[in-house]
Amino acid sequence: MSGGLDSTMTAALLHEEGFEVVGLTMKTWDYAASGGNKKETGCCSLDSINDAREVAVTLGFPHFILDIREHFGESVIDYFVDEYMAGRTPNPCVMCNTHIKWDALLRRADQLSCDYIATGHYARLGQTEEGRRFVLCGDDTNKDQSYVLWGLSQSSLNRTLFPMGQYTKQTIRQMAQDRGYRNLVTKPESYEICFVPDNDYRGFLKRRVPGLEEQVRGGEFVNPQGHPMGLHQGYPFYTVGQRKGLETAFGTPKYVVSIDAEHNRVVLGDLEDLDRKTMRVGQVNWQKIQSLPSEGLDAVVKIRYKDPGTPAFLKPEGDQVHVEFMAPVRAIAPGQAAVFYHEDTVLGGGWIINSEPMTA
Numbered sequence: 001m002s003g004g005l006d007s008t009m010t011a012a013l014l015h016e017e018g019f020e021v022v023g024l025t026m027k028t029w030d031y032a033a034s035g036g037n038k039k040e041t042g043c044c045s046l047d048s049i050n051d052a053r054e055v056a057v058t059l060g061f062p063h064f065i066l067d068i069r070e071h072f073g074e075s076v077i078d079y080f081v082d083e084y085m086a087g088r089t090p091n092p093c094v095m096c097n098t099h100i101k102w103d104a105l106l107r108r109a110d111q112l113s114c115d116y117i118a119t120g121h122y123a124r125l126g127q128t129e130e131g132r133r134f135v136l137c138g139d140d141t142n143k144d145q146s147y148v149l150w151g152l153s154q155s156s157l158n159r160t161l162f163p164m165g166q167y168t169k170q171t172i173r174q175m176a177q178d179r180g181y182r183n184l185v186t187k188p189e190s191y192e193i194c195f196v197p198d199n200d201y202r203g204f205l206k207r208r209v210p211g212l213e214e215q216v217r218g219g220e221f222v223n224p225q226g227h228p229m230g231l232h233q234g235y236p237f238y239t240v241g242q243r244k245g246l247e248t249a250f251g252t253p254k255y256v257v258s259i260d261a262e263h264n265r266v267v268l269g270d271l272e273d274l275d276r277k278t279m280r281v282g283q284v285n286w287q288k289i290q291s292l293p294s295e296g297l298d299a300v301v302k303i304r305y306k307d308p309g310t311p312a313f314l315k316p317e318g319d320q321v322h323v324e325f326m327a328p329v330r331a332i333a334p335g336q337a338a339v340f341y342h343e344d345t346v347l348g349g350g351w352i353i354n355s356e357p358m359t360a
Contacts, residue, residue: 001025001055001063003048005184006120008055009172010163012179014118015059022112023056023063025049026104028072028096029195051184064112068104075099077195081208084201084236087261088335091148092193098151098285106159116161121145124165125157126288126345133157134287137344140168147305150339150349151285202237212236219264221248224257224273224357235259238266241274241331255331275328276355279303281321281338284350288342292316299340299347301325303332309341321350328358 001007001023015021027049049065056063076096083090105117122138123146133154138144152160164172173185196204206212216234223229230248232238238246242256250268257269286292296315301323302308311326323338332355339349 001052002120003045003051004120004189005172005176005181005187006122006164008052008120008181008184009176010118010120011055011061012059012181013163013175014161015061021059021061022114023052023061024105024108025052025063025065026101027065027067027069028100029077030069055181064108066104066108068100071104072096072100077208080193080195081205083335084205085209085261086335087235087259089239089333090335091337092195093148094151094337097148102152102156102160106156109159116159118161118163120164121149121162122164122169123149123162125160125162128288132288132290135346136165137341137346138162138165143169146341146346147302147307147337147339147349150287150337150346152287153285154287157287205236216264219266221246221266221268224267224269229254229268232266235261235264235266240333271330273357274331275358276330276332277325277328277358279323279325279329279332279338279355280317280353281323281350282319282353284319284321284348286348288345288347292321292348299342302339302341303329303336303352314340320353 001011002025011021011023025048053063076092076099079095080090080092101119102117109115109117122140122143124136124138126134126136128134134157135146135149135152137146167175176182176185192199193201209215213234216236219232219235221229221232229250233247238256238259240256240258243253246254246256246268253271254268255271255274256266257273258267259265260267284292292314294316296313299312299314300309301312301314302310310329313324313326315322315324321340332352334352334354336352337349338352340347
């Protein structure tokens with residue numbers, strides 16, 4: 001329970017259905033430790049923890065706080081920094097869901113003799129005739145969160161409930177209003193990274209890596225042919241597809257096409273230079289299918305959270321997947337997640353390794 005609307009309604013609905021509910025709030029991060037200068041907000045703030053506890057007390061079920069700051073710091077925050085330092089764009093929400101939240105929740109569930117864990121994600125669950133569990137898109141297409149759940153294992157999915165998946169956000173707001181949770185209905189949603197609540201990831205990296213600016217300042221902007229175009233502030237401070245914040249005027253709009261961490265170079269190009277037709281994906285976790293058939297298969301592939309998806313053909317390459325898109329896809333960022341869908345079903349997903357520029 002984060003103290004927000006969705007997890008509160010998850011607990012309330014399960015309680016009403018007769019489940020024996022135990023509320024658990026995870027303390028993942030202490031923002032003051034990052035050197036930030038804004039008030040702590042979001043799921044780890046004292047206000048949010050108190051909101052979650054108040055709901056539990058009102059409904060009459062126990063509530064616990066689980067301190068996983070050390071594990072979160074090692075597994076998510078260090079990963080976040082390491083990915084940027086390697087010239088990739090991290091996705092901490094996927095990493096947290098896959099390796100932190102479910103692991104921590106299930107361990108605590110076992111200690112409390114709980115059969116299931118439930119979260120406020122807008123997603124649904126399905127099961128094949130052979131018994132494989134998989135994630136389905138939530139009924140509210142505007143809130144669907146299946147993209148960040150591709151990494152969940154069969155053992156995790158077997159013990160997971162997603163009560164929000166069958167509702168729209170508007171319906172949940174009305175249901176909360178009817179139950180007297182007016183403060184949660186008006187509570188603003190946070191779309192920031194929980195441990196960077198000021199949304200300044202550059203500042204966060206500088207605070208986490210002593211002397212970073214001196215290490216990376218003065219690298220070159222180059223065009224796709226490798227010709228110098230000026231100096232940048234340091235390769236970790238840029239992401240593929242970025243146009244604003246380049247701090248240099250080029251006469252025409254330029255975009256970050258790729259990042260060369262080894263040589264501290266940032267490749268800039270025109271909008272069409274971001275287009276790709278193929279990419280490689282590694283560390284794949286399959287959900288609805290056990291493995292990718294040797295002959296390959298068709299799927300719709302999403303390369304970011306709000307991506308509508310692009311039809312593609314998936315073919316195995318060792319333990320990786322070669323993806324060939326049926327239409328150009330723009331700004332594929334190494335380090336981000338690629339999720340493979342068949343209609344509203346998650347087949348699986350993995351981490352983007354690289355993509356090939358389109359040839360003339």
